[in-house]
Every structure is written in structure tokens, then in C-alpha cells.
Amino acid sequence: MEPVNMESMGHPEIYPLVLTTKTQEIFNCRIDEDVTDEQPYKLINKVDIFEDLRNRAAVSDFHPVKKIVQEYPGNELLLVYDKDFKYGLNFYLIGTEEGKENYLNPPEVPEEQEEYKEHIPEDVYVYKPPVSKPWVSLGSEKEIEEESVMESTKQITYMISQKRSEFGAPVKFSDQNASSVKDAYIECTAYPDKNFTLKQLEKDVSMQVIPQIKDTSTQTEWTYPKNATTQYYPREFSEEEKETLKQSKPLVDFLNNASISVEIALQQNEIMNTFIDDWKYLAEEEGTFGDKTDTHLKEYQSFTDLHSPTEKMITCVSWHPTIYGLIAVSVAVRLSFEDRVYFSGKLLLQPSLILFWSFSDPIHPQLMLESPDDIFCFKFCPSDPNIIAGGCINGQIVLWDITAHADRIENIKAGDSRSKKATLKPMFLLEPESNTEAMYIRHCAVSSIESGHKKVITDIHWLSDTFEINRMGSVFENRSGICCQLVTCSADCTICFWDIRPQKPLTPQTTEKKKEESIEIPFDVPSTFLHLDLSWKPLSKIRLSKGETSLDYCPTRISLNEDHLLYKTEDKTLTQSKIVKTGEMNPYHNLESGMANLLKPIDDFCTKFFVGTEDGEVIYTDWKMKKDSETGRLMPKKPVSIHTIHDGTVHTVQRSPFYNDIILTVGGWNMAIWKEGVMTGPLLQSCCAPKMYTSGHWSLTRPGVFYIGREDGYIDIWDLLEKTHEPAQSQNICITMITYIKPWIFSAKQQFIAIADYYGTLRILEIPWTLSRPSTNEMTSVNHYFEREVKHLEYVEQRKNIREQEKKEMELEMEKKKI
Amino acid sequence: MAEVEETLKRIQSHKGVIGTVVVNAEGIPIRTTLDNSTTVQYAGLLHQLTMKAKSTVRDIDPQNDLTFLRIRSKKHEIMVAPGNLAFHFLVKLSFCFTR
Numbered sequence: 001m002e003p004v005n006m007e008s009m010g011h012p013e014i015y016p017l018v019l020t021t022k023t024q025e026i027f028n029c030r031i032d033e034d035v036t037d038e039q040p041y042k043l044i045n046k047v048d049i050f051e052d053l054r055n056r057a058a059v060s061d062f063h064p065v066k067k068i069v070q071e072y073p074g075n076e077l078l079l080v081y082d083k084d085f086k087y088g089l090n091f092y093l094i095g096t097e098e099g100k101e102n103y104l105n106p107p108e109v110p111e112e113q114e115e116y117k118e119h120i121p122e123d124v125y126v127y128k129p130p131v132s133k134p135w136v137s138l139g140s141e142k143e144i145e146e147e148s149v150m151e152s153t154k155q156i157t158y159m160i161s162q163k164r165s166e167f168g169a170p171v172k173f174s175d176q177n178a179s180s181v182k183d184a185y186i187e188c189t190a191y192p193d194k195n196f197t198l199k200q201l202e203k204d205v206s207m208q209v210i211p212q213i214k215d216t217s218t219q220t221e222w223t224y225p226k227n228a229t230t231q232y233y234p235r236e237f238s239e240e241e242k243e244t245l246k247q248s249k250p251l252v253d254f255l256n257n258a259s260i261s262v263e264i265a266l267q268q269n270e271i272m273n274t275f276i277d278d279w280k281y282l283a284e285e286e287g288t289f290g291d292k293t294d295t296h297l298k299e300y301q302s303f304t305d306l307h308s309p310t311e312k313m314i315t316c317v318s319w320h321p322t323i324y325g326l327i328a329v330s331v332a333v334r335l336s337f338e339d340r341v342y343f344s345g346k347l348l349l350q351p352s353l354i355l356f357w358s359f360s361d362p363i364h365p366q367l368m369l370e371s372p373d374d375i376f377c378f379k380f381c382p383s384d385p386n387i388i389a390g391g392c393i394n395g396q397i398v399l400w401d402i403t404a405h406a407d408r409i410e411n412i413k414a415g416d417s418r419s420k421k422a423t424l425k426p427m428f429l430l431e432p433e434s435n436t437e438a439m440y441i442r443h444c445a446v447s448s449i450e451s452g453h454k455k456v457i458t459d460i461h462w463l464s465d466t467f468e469i470n471r472m473g474s475v476f477e478n479r480s481g482i483c484c485q486l487v488t489c490s491a492d493c494t495i496c497f498w499d500i501r502p503q504k505p506l507t508p509q510t511t512e513k514k515k516e517e518s519i520e521i522p523f524d525v526p527s528t529f530l531h532l533d534l535s536w537k538p539l540s541k542i543r544l545s546k547g548e549t550s551l552d553y554c555p556t557r558i559s560l561n562e563d564h565l566l567y568k569t570e571d572k573t574l575t576q577s578k579i580v581k582t583g584e585m586n587p588y589h590n591l592e593s594g595m596a597n598l599l600k601p602i603d604d605f606c607t608k609f610f611v612g613t614e615d616g617e618v619i620y621t622d623w624k625m626k627k628d629s630e631t632g633r634l635m636p637k638k639p640v641s642i643h644t645i646h647d648g649t650v651h652t653v654q655r656s657p658f659y660n661d662i663i664l665t666v667g668g669w670n671m672a673i674w675k676e677g678v679m680t681g682p683l684l685q686s687c688c689a690p691k692m693y694t695s696g697h698w699s700l701t702r703p704g705v706f707y708i709g710r711e712d713g714y715i716d717i718w719d720l721l722e723k724t725h726e727p728a729q730s731q732n733i734c735i736t737m738i739t740y741i742k743p744w745i746f747s748a749k750q751q752f753i754a755i756a757d758y759y760g761t762l763r764i765l766e767i768p769w770t771l772s773r774p775s776t777n778e779m780t781s782v783n784h785y786f787e788r789e790v791k792h793l794e795y796v797e798q799r800k801n802i803r804e805q806e807k808k809e810m811e812l813e814m815e816k817k818k819i
Numbered sequence: 820m821a822e823v824e825e826t827l828k829r830i831q832s833h834k835g836v837i838g839t840v841v842v843n844a845e846g847i848p849i850r851t852t853l854d855n856s857t858t859v860q861y862a863g864l865l866h867q868l869t870m871k872a873k874s875t876v877r878d879i880d881p882q883n884d885l886t887f888l889r890i891r892s893k894k895h896e897i898m899v900a901p902g903n904l905a906f907h908f909l910v911k912l913s914f915c916f917t918r
Contacts, residue, residue, distance in 0.1 A: 234862075
């Protein structure tokens, strides 16, 4: 084993060693006794080390340096105590004589340096004056020579003298041509120096040909404006000239030639149209917005009334006809009849409301319309969206007039319109807190309790503003230009027609009555319908009786002929022009009684309408009353046709927005499509669905699409061009029964559908592109489909007759055989 | 003379033809099936246009000549057949052209 030396540290002669206490005793180099800080070394004899090595062999501490000791030239080795462990171990051995000498006698060098530092200059400075030496040129005189200015030539002096007599004499100057006198001038002519001439060898030149142009200008004499007229008549040939020309040969020849080319051209047009854009007709759609494969309804927003104490369900939904993003919802408590009676005391304290929701605020309703009891159906007046009519659960019709609050809801936009409104609207300055709260608006008028409906009003419609009805049911022209009549149907098996205009004949009595009762009306309720409040009687009542029995048909929905035109939102400009703007005289505030007495009835008006009943029947009946010959009373006509198709309450009777005579009825577990005029049965009747259908609506843009809501919260989307035996699509919307579906168009790209459910949540979903955009010729295809179905029904009828005949013949034969 | 009538009648009876006017070299109508004021208007306007078209064709290639001129508009098509002596044009309703 080679001994480890400290060569790496610059001391190859040092060999660190560990000496145990035993070894220290043997060699008398015990730490702090023999070997101290003052004398940290000890000279050890080589012989002693060898003896120790022999005695202890491998155990000896000197074993690692055995070789060094053997090679050591001297007799004594220097062992140094390494107190600071400078070389790693507590002792080190110096293996060379030089090292030993160096250690014992360190060199004298640092001492010399010290001597120099202590040296102080002791000489006094003696002044020695400078000794002049000869100047040594270093080149500076040349520079000075160059820079200095000297005269280069000798100066010439001239002395000019003059005769004394000429001093001060006037001077005379004259001109002289320089060239005439010899040597009067010296010139230095220029001459062409060949050194400075450059010959151009290449030249870039461009040329352009232009027509000859000439600029001229003229000036007209402008005197004064003058009116001038000319009259002319075209040159024409007189009749005789025409005749002569007609017979001239050139004309005949020309015509023969020309007519050929003309006929060719005409035939070309007949054959084909050369200007058809084939690409345009090849493609079906112009371009699609969004994904074509996306066919699901996307959730846009949902509204829930969080402030109501009891659980409510949504009974009716209606979009505001003009304002974007505003939707009105009527809510009713979710109790059965017995529970209602039981809790009637508690329910009286809670107001029944119609809530106005806006897209900009999903938590606070914009307006709340109060009504005496739960509303089950309501409609905006088509000619004035500030008038709302609703049907109550107790059989009353309730009217609201929100003209005063129209500004508030009109200016609602997504964002912070409320803060702006405080500065703009002076009426809100009186009630600053109403800005943040929703406004409770009391109803304007309610119908008379005694003479109106006795049970819940299930459907309410405004009659179109083009016609009006009198007590007999005859139709007259509506001169007032506004919707002023309503039709309602109720669970007490009657259909009533109402007029919102004041009725004249009974005025003397009613004024007296009013003075007696003197009902106090709150100050903020507009007096639009004051004449109707609590004294409003229906114009005419139709009872849907089942004939001799006392049971009557209980209507749930009606569909009049003109209904679908009222909500055609594509002609928004038309409806807006009809709707009265605030500021102008609102005809609803100045209602006059109708002119039905003065006008003649319109004869060929279709007075028939469809009714859906609680038992699932679809009735097609007439509202025109006839005078019963026996009693002289007005009797309603018998229904034209009655079909029992559905297994449950018919809750949707709706005309298609595209075809006036196609009606969709949904009820129970199936749905049916009818055509007005075809009395044999429905065109299409679906088979029983696994879940009950609870609401339905046609699509507003696609003729063959309609939506049906189910009791399990699914919405079925039917597409008549795709499948007629089952829905094309089914999508889950919520967990509970869907109570109302109402689609609405806002723009060509944006269509929404409002879906209301049993738990009181209103969801707004966006209809995807594929469901809102009709394909080309969709309307004609659906029309064809309906026509085919009509023919099919006729065929079935014919076959029925044939079968009847066959049956009779068979029976006759059987009888003959018997005999 | 009867030929002239016959030819004109034949052209006029084509499907979709509204009227026919025969005009001489100066633009004065000779024969027409339209009313007077319309005839005069058409004659004046179309005469100038035809002359312009003819001179254009000739300017481009002096050996070329105008054979037929068709003006198609949204509602109608006007066909002009120029000749040496007379121009002959008719107004036609083109029903099959859509834009």
C-alpha cells in the first residue's frame, strides 16, 4: 500500500498519520504534554520506529509510512502534531531531509521585505538649477514652418505723382472698349481639355406613342339666362307613303331576310334559357349558419320565480309581440281542487301573478300583473300589446292596461339600463325604490261574476280586428280598426263572446248603480276599462250541449279561422303600423260602442271553428245562432262534426301558420292533423305514445315540423317529411311535465322556443338552423302530402261503401242459400 | 304586299311577342302593331342604339357587319334585325328568364 502524501496540496514530503494514545506514549509525543503548541514537533529515531514496527507489525501506526521510513536517509524523522488537522489527521511525518530542514529553519525572505518597508528617506532635497543643453530638434520646427504665413513674392511699390496744378481739378471719366486698346486686358480663355471630357457611350431613352392632342379653349359669351322651349313632333309617314313603301321590293326582300333571323332567335328562347345559373339551382340552401349536424335545441336561458312562497306551475306563456326578449308567464299554484279549498284562506293572501321576464335579468321579473285569482290563459291584444286579457280560475276575465309602464319594458336591454332610467324618467323620481323592484300592476277590469263563466276559463282569444260579431253571431265589418272582441271557452261547457267597448242601452241604470256602489279604485290604475269593471257581460253565450242529455261538452281549446294571422311576426312592419304608439291618441282609451247595429252583416264569412274538449273530442261547430222556431230564443247550431280521437283532454287545437285549413290537435296519448272541410276524419293520427302528450305547437318557419311536449319532460320534434309514424327527434328538457310550448321568431337567424314546465320553470331554448330553416319546396311537399292524405281518406270512404255493398251481397247470397 | 302582311303576322303570332315595329333607315316607323306614342319612342331610341352598335362592329373590323341585336332586360327582351333599307325590331316578353 502506497503511503498517501500531500502532493496535491503542494507538500509532497508530508505524510499525515494517525497516532493512537498507545503510540504517543511509546514515542513520548503525547498531545499537550510532550507535544504542545510551542513545540509541535518531535524528532524520532529511525531505530525506534523500526522496533515499533517489529513489535506491533500491522497494528503499528507507522505501518502506512513504513516504506518512507526505510528510505529515509537521515537518522531522525520529524513528526509534527497537526493540531488544526491541516492535512487531515492529527500528526504528520515529514519524509525528506529538506522538508525537515525547511520546517525547522524557515527561509529568511519575509524578513528582507520588512527591511524595505522600514526604510525612511533621510536626504534633504538640494536644489539644482537646470543646466542648458543644446537643443535637439524633434521635428516641431517643421510644423511651425508650415503653419506660418509668409510673403511669397516680393512686394512691388509704385510711386504715382501728379502735377501740382491738376490737384483738385474736376475729374473726367470716359469709357473705353477693352479690346480696342492693345494690352489693355489679359484674358485667360477656356479651352477644351481632353482630360476632362467624357464620352457617353450608352443612353437610356424611352418613347411613347400618343395620339395627337390639341388643347384649345373657348369662351362663350354669357349674356343673360333666357327660357327657350322647343316643340317637336316625330317624323312620320302618311298613310299613302306607308302603302307605297309597303309594296316596294326592297322592303319585301328585307323582311324575308330579317324574319328568318328573328324566328331563329325566338325559337332559341323557346328551346332553352341560356342564362340559367346551374350552380345556383344545384344547391339546396344558400348557406348555413352554424353546424348542419346540430339538431338539438340549445338552452339559452331559464327563468324561475324564486320569491313565491308556494310551489307554482306555469299555465300559459306568451311572448311580447313587439319587444325583443320579453316573455310573459302566468303562474298558478300547484294544488288539486281539494287542497285549494283547504288552503283557500292562505291563498287569498298571495297575489296571483303574470310575470314579465326579460332576457337581461333572469332573477327579477320586469313587471308583475296582479289578478284576483290564478290565471290559466292570457293573450296580448294584437293591435295594442299593452292590453292583456286573461282568463281566471274562477271564471272571470281580467283586463290589464300597462300603457303607463310601456316605456319601462321597452327600453330593457341586456346590461345596465336601469341606472340610466333613473335620470330619464321623471315619474320614477317620485318613487326611487321602484326602480329596483318589479312593479305590481293591478288589473284594470274584471268581468261580471254572475253573468260570465262559472268555472275556470280554459282558453281566451282576441278576435281579429277585421270583423266583429253581434249577439246573433252574425259577422260585421269592424270599422274601429282595433281588436275589440274576445272569445272565451270555459269548463262550464260554454263559449262566450265578449266586447270590450261600452254598451249603450243600459247606461241610465248603470250610472245610478255606480253611484250607489262607489267602488274605490286605486289611483295608479288606468281608467281604460272602467266601464267594464265588474259589470262586463258577454255578448253571446254558446252552450255546447250533447243533445238531450244534460251532459255537455267541456271545451278546453278553440281555434278560430283567423287566429294564425294575428301572430304572423314575419310582417313585423305591418303589425307595428297597426299598433298605436304612445303619444298618439290610443283608441283603446276612447272606446266607442260598435256600429254593428248600423252595418249590414257579411254573409259568406266562415263562422265555423274547431273546439277541443276535455274528453278528447274534436268538434267542428258554428257560432252563428239561429232562432228557434218554437220558443223564439236564440239557439246555437248543432255541431257540424264531432270526432273522438284522443284519449285524454285536448290541450292543443292549433292552425298551421302556413296553411289556413290544417289544424293540429294534441291530447291524451296521441295527436291528429285535420283539414278543415274534410269531415271524415283526421288526415294523420299518430299511434299511442308511451308517455302522455301535454302540450304542442307548430313550428313557425317550417311547414312540416311541430313540437309536442310530454309528461316526462321530453319534447318530441315531428317532421312530416321525414317520418310520420314517430317523432323525428326527442330531447329531454326537464324532469317534470311540460305544460306549455311557444316558439317565437326574432330574426332570420334567431329563433327561440319557450318551454314551461310543471314546477314553474320557464326555459328558453334556441332552435338550431336545421329546424328553423325550411328546405326548398318544403311547403309544396307538405302540401302534396296533405293532398295525398285527403285522397287516401276519400279512397277509404269509397272502399267502405264498396265493402258495405259487398257485405250486403254476401248476406243476400247466404239467405238465398239457406232458402 | 300580302307577303309583307303574312310575314309580319307570322312573327307577331309567336308565343310571348308583344309587338313588332318596322322602321326605315332614318328611323321613321313604317309598320307597327303597338300604339303610336310607344312606337315613336321605341323607334327613336332603338334607331340610335342600333346605329351605334353597327358602327362599333364596323370600327373593330371593317369587313364585319351587325347581323342581330338583342337587348335583354328584367322584364322584356328587344330584338333588332338590321337590314339595308329598313330596321325591323320586335319587343318580346321573355318569361323564362329569372335573375
